Amino acid sequence: MMASKFSYWGNNLYTGKKSYNVVGKRKNFFMVALVAVAIAVLILGVKGLNFGIEFRGGSQFTVTNVDTSSQQVAIDAVNTIIPDEQPRVSTVGSSAIRIQTNVLEPEELIAVRRALMDTYSVTEDDVASASVGPSWGKDVSSKALTGLFVFLVLVMIVMSLYFRAWRMAAAAILALLHDLVLTVGIYALIGWEVTPATVIGLLTILGYSIYDTVVVFDKVRENTEAITEQHLATYSERANLAVNQTLVRSINTSVVALLPVGSILFIGTFILGAGTLRDIALSLFIGMAVGTYSSIFLATPLEVALRLREPVIAQHTKEVLGERAARKAIAEGTAVDANAVVASSTGTIVSGGHLGNRTVPKRKKK
Amino acid sequence: MATTNTKPKTRRARPIIGLFVLILVLFGAIFAGTKWSDASWTPNLALDLEGGTQIILQAVTANDEPVSAEDINQAIEIIRQRVDSSGVAETEITSQGGKNIVVAIPGKPSQETLNLVRESAQMQFRPVLFFGAPQVIPAPTPEATPEQEDTPATPVNSSDPAWITPEVMAEFDALDCTDPAKLTGGGGVADPLLPMVTCQDDGARKFILGPMDVPGSEIKRASSTFDTQRGMWVVNIELKPTGTQVFSEVTKRLVTYTPVEYWNPDARPLEPINMFSMVLDNLVIQAPGVNDAITNGMPQISGNYTNETANVVANQLNFGALPLTFEVQSEETISATLGSEQLQKGMLAGLIGLVLVVIYSLIQYRLLGLVTVASLIVAAALTYGAITLLSWTQGYRLSLPGVAGVILAVGITADSFIVYFERIRDELREGRNLEGAVTVGWDRAKRTIIASDTVNFLAAIVLYFLAVGGVRGFAFTLGLTTLIDLVIVFFFTHPIMTILAKTKFFAEGHKWSGFDPEGLGLDRTRYVGRGRISGAGEPATKTANGASGKRLTIAERKAAQEEQNLTAGLLNENPINSKDGDR
Numbered sequence: 044m045m046a047s048k049f050s051y052w053g054n055n056l057y058t059g060k061k062s063y064n065v066v067g068k069r070k071n072f073f074m075v076a077l078v079a080v081a082i083a084v085l086i087l088g089v090k091g092l093n094f095g096i097e098f099r100g101g102s103q104f105t106v107t108n109v110d111t112s113s114q115q116v117a118i119d120a121v122n123t124i125i126p127d128e129q130p131r132v133s134t135v136g137s138s139a140i141r142i143q144t145n146v147l148e149p150e151e152l153i154a155v156r157r158a159l160m161d162t163y164s165v166t167e168d169d170v171a172s173a174s175v176g177p178s179w180g181k182d183v184s185s186k187a188l189t190g191l192f193v194f195l196v197l198v199m200i201v202m203s204l205y206f207r208a209w210r211m212a213a214a215a216i217l218a219l220l221h222d223l224v225l226t227v228g229i230y231a232l233i234g235w236e237v238t239p240a241t242v243i244g245l246l247t248i249l250g251y252s253i254y255d256t257v258v259v260f261d262k263v264r265e266n267t268e269a270i271t272e273q274h275l276a277t278y279s280e281r282a283n284l285a286v287n288q289t290l291v292r293s294i295n296t297s298v299v300a301l302l303p304v305g306s307i308l309f310i311g312t313f314i315l316g317a318g319t320l321r322d323i324a325l326s327l328f329i330g331m332a333v334g335t336y337s338s339i340f341l342a343t344p345l346e347v348a349l350r351l352r353e354p355v356i357a358q359h360t361k362e363v364l365g366e367r368a369a370r371k372a373i374a375e376g377t378a379v380d381a382n383a384v385v386a387s388s389t390g391t392i393v394s395g396g397h398l399g400n401r402t403v404p405k406r407k408k409k
Numbered sequence: 410m411a412t413t414n415t416k417p418k419t420r421r422a423r424p425i426i427g428l429f430v431l432i433l434v435l436f437g438a439i440f441a442g443t444k445w446s447d448a449s450w451t452p453n454l455a456l457d458l459e460g461g462t463q464i465i466l467q468a469v470t471a472n473d474e475p476v477s478a479e480d481i482n483q484a485i486e487i488i489r490q491r492v493d494s495s496g497v498a499e500t501e502i503t504s505q506g507g508k509n510i511v512v513a514i515p516g517k518p519s520q521e522t523l524n525l526v527r528e529s530a531q532m533q534f535r536p537v538l539f540f541g542a543p544q545v546i547p548a549p550t551p552e553a554t555p556e557q558e559d560t561p562a563t564p565v566n567s568s569d570p571a572w573i574t575p576e577v578m579a580e581f582d583a584l585d586c587t588d589p590a591k592l593t594g595g596g597g598v599a600d601p602l603l604p605m606v607t608c609q610d611d612g613a614r615k616f617i618l619g620p621m622d623v624p625g626s627e628i629k630r631a632s633s634t635f636d637t638q639r640g641m642w643v644v645n646i647e648l649k650p651t652g653t654q655v656f657s658e659v660t661k662r663l664v665t666y667t668p669v670e671y672w673n674p675d676a677r678p679l680e681p682i683n684m685f686s687m688v689l690d691n692l693v694i695q696a697p698g699v700n701d702a703i704t705n706g707m708p709q710i711s712g713n714y715t716n717e718t719a720n721v722v723a724n725q726l727n728f729g730a731l732p733l734t735f736e737v738q739s740e741e742t743i744s745a746t747l748g749s750e751q752l753q754k755g756m757l758a759g760l761i762g763l764v765l766v767v768i769y770s771l772i773q774y775r776l777l778g779l780v781t782v783a784s785l786i787v788a789a790a791l792t793y794g795a796i797t798l799l800s801w802t803q804g805y806r807l808s809l810p811g812v813a814g815v816i817l818a819v820g821i822t823a824d825s826f827i828v829y830f831e832r833i834r835d836e837l838r839e840g841r842n843l844e845g846a847v848t849v850g851w852d853r854a855k856r857t858i859i860a861s862d863t864v865n866f867l868a869a870i871v872l873y874f875l876a877v878g879g880v881r882g883f884a885f886t887l888g889l890t891t892l893i894d895l896v897i898v899f900f901f902t903h904p905i906m907t908i909l910a911k912t913k914f915f916a917e918g919h920k921w922s923g924f925d926p927e928g929l930g931l932d933r934t935r936y937v938g939r940g941r942i943s944g945a946g947e948p949a950t951k952t953a954n955g956a957s958g959k960r961l962t963i964a965e966r967k968a969a970q971e972e973q974n975l976t977a978g979l980l981n982e983n984p985i986n987s988k989d990g991d992r
Contacts, residue, residue, distance in 0.1 A: 303762025
């Protein structure tokens with residue numbers, strides 16, 4: 044049974060029988076993160092974000108109950124009023140289209156509305172119009188940035204208090220910034236319009252990314268409690284064990300969180316077309332996926348890298364490694380399998396590693 | 410079974426009963442609301458789902474002076490006065506992010522209503538020329554005005570009754586201030602050089618006012634204070650230098666005129682009154698008489714003010730000090746059909762998401778997944794009830810981003826169950842029996858769930874208070890569902906788990922229970938601590954550890970062991986049982 048194999052795998056991860064050396068190979072993951080962020084910034088620089096009319100300013104018409112979804116009809120209708128306008132037309136829902144133009148004067152607005160009414164032979168109620176000044180989007184962006192800043196400060200305080208280690212908070216926030224940049228980059232790559240709904244999605248990622256990281260860090264904290272009182276495993280090994288132990292949970296929670304968002308994204312993309320639900324779902328979907336990745340592969344390695352700068356932890360690591368090398372030397376001298384002394388990346392002694400009769404001198408053949 | 414760790418069944422079920430009582434109370438309140446008040450079984454919908462017009466106005470000052478929250482509130486009051494008087498039902502006017510005003514008008518508003526909303530409001534100080542009862546005065550009797558027609562003299566100052574031309578008088582007579590439509594205010598800024606005819610803002614009187622003497626922008630500040638000497642609330646105004654000078658001259662002039670008490674509207678020729686008026690948004694808000702010439706630029710208005718009314722007047726004056734104009738930032742009409750389609754499809758998406766989550770958790774956690782399903786159902790009921798109740802009592806409206814927030818909550822709520830279940834499994838792997846694993850696992854999972862929900866709630870609060878656009882609706886549902894998640898985990902999921910941990914099906918780790926020992930890697934005989942061994946395919950037994958996971962006393966252990974001897978067959982790795990084991 045698949046699920047049973049999955050939980051068997053989870054069990055091995057838990058005991059340390061099987062483990063992925065995420066923390067030990069942290070340099071590789073930092074490189075991956077740096078390259079990914081660089082590519083995202085590059086995409087933003089070259090392709091840029093496709094801002095919706097809420098940010099550019101403009102007028103928008105939504106025609107409902109239309110029979111044809113042909114976009115040329117709408118463009119022609121707009122051009123009869125304003126010849127050199129190049130409207131953007133998209134399908135919304137099952138029987139509606141949306142036409143976006145540059146900012147129109149009130150008279151033009153009414154004229155275009157009438158033209159659309161005639162073209163699609165619908166009633167006045169079926170044509171909705173909207174105008175957005177360019178300053179509105181600016182307002183949204185500046186508010187979003189303020190929100191981001193306030194949130195980061197609050198998270199820094201709450202996490203520093205909860206974990207009693209500011210380095211944990213700092214690592215979580217670095218990972219969060221990584222998530223944000225990557226999400227915006229991927230969004231730019233896909234090229235959908237950036238609307239206030241997108242911004243909502245991005246702001247929600249703030250909460251989700253930290254949420255995910257808190258769960259992993261909670262296990263790290265539990266595993267590294269009284270770390271200096273033993274000399275079996277280093278801080279980074281214990282942290283790596285935490286990553287492995289929470290891996291199953293991380294996968295399960297992100298699948299469960301991505302399923303509803305994915306279904307909004309699916310419905311939004313294939314049935315509803317352009318609109319709030321689609322934009323919110325896309326930025327959430329990317330952000331959650333990236334957030335799960337970073338809580339496993341970036342946040343904890345970052346945290347370990349920061350913690351190793353603490354003199355106490357650094358000293359402890361040195362002591363453990365020193366003692367282990369000494370043990371290993373002794374073990375090699377006595378023909379014991381040196382690898383059995385300690386598990387590679389989690390610092391746990393694997394049960395069932397009994398050496399049995401291997402240590403007993405072999406009987407000579409006759 | 411060891412007696413120390415068995416709470417009576419009712420005590421364990423108590424939180425669940427409490428939760429169901431809460432849900433019953435919630436829906437009972439809504440039911441009572443539908444019977445005796447204006448509540449309904451479905452939450453009110455915001456404009457993007459219901460259709461209507463939303464206008465976002467930005468308050469702009471002449472020279473970029475900062476706009477205070479009081480000014481925005483005052484501006485909202487003015488717009489509300491206009492809209493309410495024009496008879497548009499259920500218009501929602503809110504401030505947004507400190508500088509913006511969002512006016513949401515359901516349905517299809519008329520052009521006049523839209524114009525009313527967009528107009529800016531200004532304050533003017535004008536002398537009162539004539540006032541009277543608010544009703545329409547029947548066509549003037551022929552002899553009432555002839556003298557004035559004889560003297561079409563040009564007025565010498567703004568208080569000169571010569572401003573009252575027959576046309577003005579006719580307009581005054583025709584004005585009906587008892588008609589709410591006349592109390593909307595607005596109508597653009599009145600020409601400061603001409604007299605005007607208007608109503609008091611509460612419709613109690615109507616006025617003919619002379620040309621403007623002092624513009625509202627000459628007010629430096631206004632405040633309400635309690636005058637201890639006279640034992641009454643007063644409003645103090647402080648004027649700017651130019652205003653001080655002009656106002657000083659105006660009051661010097663007014664103080665020589667007939668006091669209001671002795672003024673006779675029927676006297677011919679008409680006498681000028683010592684009264685001036687403060688006009689906000691083309692409605693008279695105050696019309697005090699002038700008793701002294703005020704040369705220091707610090708007039709004080711006294712009347713029958715209470716603390717509250719004095720505050721209102723001071724706020725109005727402060728608003729007048731900062732002439733705001735409203736810039737339309739966005740104006741959007743949303744068709745009702747499109748909104749309902751979005752709602753339908755959004756709910757379909759939510760349902761699909763829910764079903765997928767249920768299937769996934771059943772695959773991952775077998776029958777334990779049913780606990781997730783039950784918890785999600787209770788959470789859904791609680792969320793629906795809370796939103797409906799809030800939409801009735803607080804005027805909350807569900808918007809499309811709000812719906813997205815609810816759908817997202819499915820994932821976040823299920824998340825905390827997974828954290829909890831995984832913790833229990835971890836404790837089982839440590840060799841605890843299910844009851845102990847539930848207790849210890851809960852202790853640890855509780856902390857994690859609280860910490861992560863705090864972060865989520867924090868995000869929701871920050872989003873809510875810095876709200877822009879539809880963010881507010883989203884932040885609200887996100888925060889609400891986070892709280893509900895906590896309630897469910899504490900008062901439903903955990904109590905259910907403690908009860909289930911007692912059942913044979915789960916405690917023995919049935920293949921379909923989600924605690925299948927084989928799946929958890931308990932597939933070989935292993936040392937489980939304190940001199941005990943656990944056999945292959947068996948969860949740790951109850952021999953030494955109680956449900957709390959704590960060490961038992963010797964007496965308890967003996968009692969437990971005796972009990973096990975009686976219920977032989979289960980514990981085949983126990984040496985005492987080996988001879989009368991199964992087979």
